Amino acid sequence: MIALLGKEEPDALIFTVSDNGVGFPEAILQLFRESPENHLDDTQTQSRLGLLNIQKRIHLMYGTEYGLTLQNLPAGGSRVTIRLPKITTP
Numbered sequence: 001m002i003a004l005l006g007k008e009e010p011d012a013l014i015f016t017v018s019d020n021g022v023g024f025p026e027a028i029l030q031l032f033r034e035s036p037e038n039h040l041d042d043t044q045t046q047s048r049l050g051l052l053n054i055q056k057r058i059h060l061m062y063g064t065e066y067g068l069t070l071q072n073l074p075a076g077g078s079r080v081t082i083r084l085p086k087i088t089t090p
Helices: 026-033 043-062
Strands: 002-008 012-019 067-072 078-085
Touching (some): 026 043, 026 067, 043 067
Antiparallel strands (some): 002 012, 012 078, 067 078
């Protein structure tokens, strides 16, 4: 099962992708709690390089208050939350 959800906040757009799979390894969750940009060259993280690249690009474009949050769900599965700035044009 994969679930997609989007919502709007006053200053941001929030998207979540959840699944009922096996979840993320603890090492990857810890990496995202720290500063993932410092680990792009780690061989242990090469299998998650796509998520790290997305995080780095969002941080470079919009700042560190935006980006990805990874978590394992208590009942099993995982969730990725993507927070992006709400940009409006006049």
